[in-house]
Amino acid sequence: xxxxxxxxxxxxxxxxxxxxxxxxxxxxxxxxxxxxxxxxxxxxxxxxxxxxxxxxxxxxxxxxxxxxxxxxxxxxxxxxxxxxxxxxxxxxxxxxxxxxxxxxxxxxxxxxxxxxxxxxxxxxxxxxxxxxxxxxxxxxxxxxxxxxxxxxxxxxxxxxxxxxxxxxxxxxxxxxxxxxxxxxxxxxxxxxxxxxxxxxxxxxxxxxxxxxxxx
Amino acid sequence: xxxxxxxxxxxxxxxxxxxxxxxxxxxxxxxxxxxxxxxxxxxxxxxxxxxxxxxxxxxxxxxxxxxxxxxxxxxxxxxxxxxxxxxxxxxxxxxxxxxxxxxxxxxxxxxxxxxxxxxxxxxxxxxxxxxxxxxxxxxxxxxxxxxxxxxxxxxxxxxxxxxxxxxxxxxxxxxxxxxxxxxxxxxxxxxxxxxxxxxxxxxxxxxxxxxxxxxxxxxxxxxxxxxxxxxxxxxxxxxxxxxxxxxxxxxxxxxxxxxxxxxxxxxxxxxxxxxxxxxxxxxxxxxxxxxxxxxxxxxxxxxxxxxxxxxxxxxxxx
Numbered sequence: 001x002x003x004x005x006x007x008x009x010x011x012x013x014x015x016x017x018x019x020x021x022x023x024x025x026x027x028x029x030x031x032x033x034x035x036x037x038x039x040x041x042x043x044x045x046x047x048x049x050x051x052x053x054x055x056x057x058x059x060x061x062x063x064x065x066x067x068x069x070x071x072x073x074x075x076x077x078x079x080x081x082x083x084x085x086x087x088x089x090x091x092x093x094x095x096x097x098x099x100x101x102x103x104x105x106x107x108x109x110x111x112x113x114x115x116x117x118x119x120x121x122x123x124x125x126x127x128x129x130x131x132x133x134x135x136x137x138x139x140x141x142x143x144x145x146x147x148x149x150x151x152x153x154x155x156x157x158x159x160x161x162x163x164x165x166x167x168x169x170x171x172x173x174x175x176x177x178x179x180x181x182x183x184x185x186x187x188x189x190x191x192x193x194x195x196x197x198x199x200x201x202x203x204x205x206x207x208x209x210x211x212x213x214x215x
Numbered sequence: 216x217x218x219x220x221x222x223x224x225x226x227x228x229x230x231x232x233x234x235x236x237x238x239x240x241x242x243x244x245x246x247x248x249x250x251x252x253x254x255x256x257x258x259x260x261x262x263x264x265x266x267x268x269x270x271x272x273x274x275x276x277x278x279x280x281x282x283x284x285x286x287x288x289x290x291x292x293x294x295x296x297x298x299x300x301x302x303x304x305x306x307x308x309x310x311x312x313x314x315x316x317x318x319x320x321x322x323x324x325x326x327x328x329x330x331x332x333x334x335x336x337x338x339x340x341x342x343x344x345x346x347x348x349x350x351x352x353x354x355x356x357x358x359x360x361x362x363x364x365x366x367x368x369x370x371x372x373x374x375x376x377x378x379x380x381x382x383x384x385x386x387x388x389x390x391x392x393x394x395x396x397x398x399x400x401x402x403x404x405x406x407x408x409x410x411x412x413x414x415x416x417x418x419x420x421x422x423x424x425x426x427x428x429x430x431x432x433x434x435x436x437x438x439x440x441x442x443x444x445x446x447x448x449x450x451x452x453x454x455x456x457x458x459x460x461x462x463x464x465x466x467x468x469x470x471x472x473x474x475x476x477x478x479x480x481x482x483x484x485x486x487x488x489x490x491x492x493x494x495x496x497x498x499x500x501x502x503x504x505x506x507x508x509x510x511x512x513x514x515x516x517x518x519x520x521x522x523x524x525x526x527x528x529x530x531x532x533x
């Protein structure tokens with residue numbers, strides 16, 4: 001494995017570790033910081049690929065990822081919980097660290113097997129399964145959590161998986177840039193809309209209003 | 216077997232036996248510094264050992280021979296491990312071919328099992344409680360250890376610690392491979408749990424949540440001394456495997472001579488001092504987790520070990 005592939009592999013495993021951390025954490029503030037770190041790692045990956053392929057598009061994407069995913073969205077989310085940052089946690093999912101960490105690992109293994117059976121022939125490069133695994137981890141988060149902010153974080157994790165997949169498989173493809181920018185904007189809009197609706201319902205951004213994402 | 220090899224063999228066993236209390240003493244001293252205390256002398260474990268060996272051994276009324284024999288069996292197991300793992304040589308010494316990683320794990324298991332049996336044999340509820348807790352958490356720790364062995368096996372294609380040391384010290388890419396980094400992290404967490412360090416256990420305080428010390432609660436005199444020595448041996452051996460095989464595989468003199476082995480004792484001490492410093496730093500910065508949260512800690516270690524094998528499967532390289 002050449003040094004470029006080694007960097008991609010290391011950052012990929014780092015992203016997977018953040019996914020495991022997100023699954024096993026129940027407090028919201030560390031979760032927000034966790035998704036920021038995951039996004040930062042993704043930006044590092046994009047930056048590295050931009051450097052090795054001399055791609056301006058990817059460099060812009062890396063900058064966007066840092067600005068929007070690692071800084072702006074976490075900042076907006078943390079502002080929403082600023083009054084109760086130290087105590088806000090997932091309440092409804094009967095959250096157990098051991099169970100969730102083991103479930104996350106088991107799901108990663110299952111996702112890898114599914115990938116091997118379905119997409120491995122199309123994407124044979126090493127580490128190609130990691131974005132797929134990340135996507136499934138994001139889905140697990142959405143399925144097992146009910147807190148509004150944590151649901152948004154699950155969505156952001158899935159978004160990160162899409163960007164990760166695009167960075168690996170669609171390098172230099174202009175449409176990919178547009179899709180990523182769209183996802184970034186969508187992420188910001190989603191956060192803003194969900195929080196403003198919650199606020200309209202309750203009047204102010206109170207803790208109880210964020211405990212569950214009601215449809 | 217030439218005389219130099221025999222001397223190196225004896226030297227390695229003597230290093231483990233004689234320096235294990237010193238490393239424990241240095242750890243106590245470092246820890247005292249982090250608590251703004253002067254702390255005991257780094258030779259305190261030797262003084263304690265001498266004191267225990269002079270004292271009378273008392274046996275609980277209902278205890279059988281198991282209670283008396285167990286510390287010696289455990290001591291023998293640790294002594295055997297001390298001549299089969301890389302401690303002061305990066306090349307296999309004669310006994311090394313006796314067991315591989317898995318065999319070493321089984322010997323650690325033997326020592327742990329006889330200590331548990333002795334605790335149960337004492338008839339003391341408190342010792343039995345310690346034994347029961349230890350087994351409860353070992354049920355989570357043992358699978359991690361097995362997965363760590365699997366990960367080591369996929370890195371090198373063999374389960375031999377000397378081959379692992381050789382590969383990792385000669386190949387930067389193998390050292391920086393995600394599988395190796397993850398398995399090192401998993402083994403480090405396991406090391407904290409197995410040697411009774413925070414956040415799992417604050418050993419030596421005779422507190423209610425103690426695990427390792429709970430098992431030897433009924434032992435006294437020479438048997439208690441031997442049990443304490445066993446604890447230091449286990450710690451020294453696990454530390455040696457961690458630094459020489461996983462974390463810092465470099466720096467050992469590969470010349471199969473007595474002088475080379477003596478030089479490697481110094482190298483090992485420097486590595487161990489660094490590791491002790493790191494562990495004391497961890498102990499100074501984390502709080503003890505609640506008893507039932509220890510499973511979470513071990514689950515994290517297990518997850519990292521599984522991810523190490525997973526990374527190999529996904530990335531196709533160690």
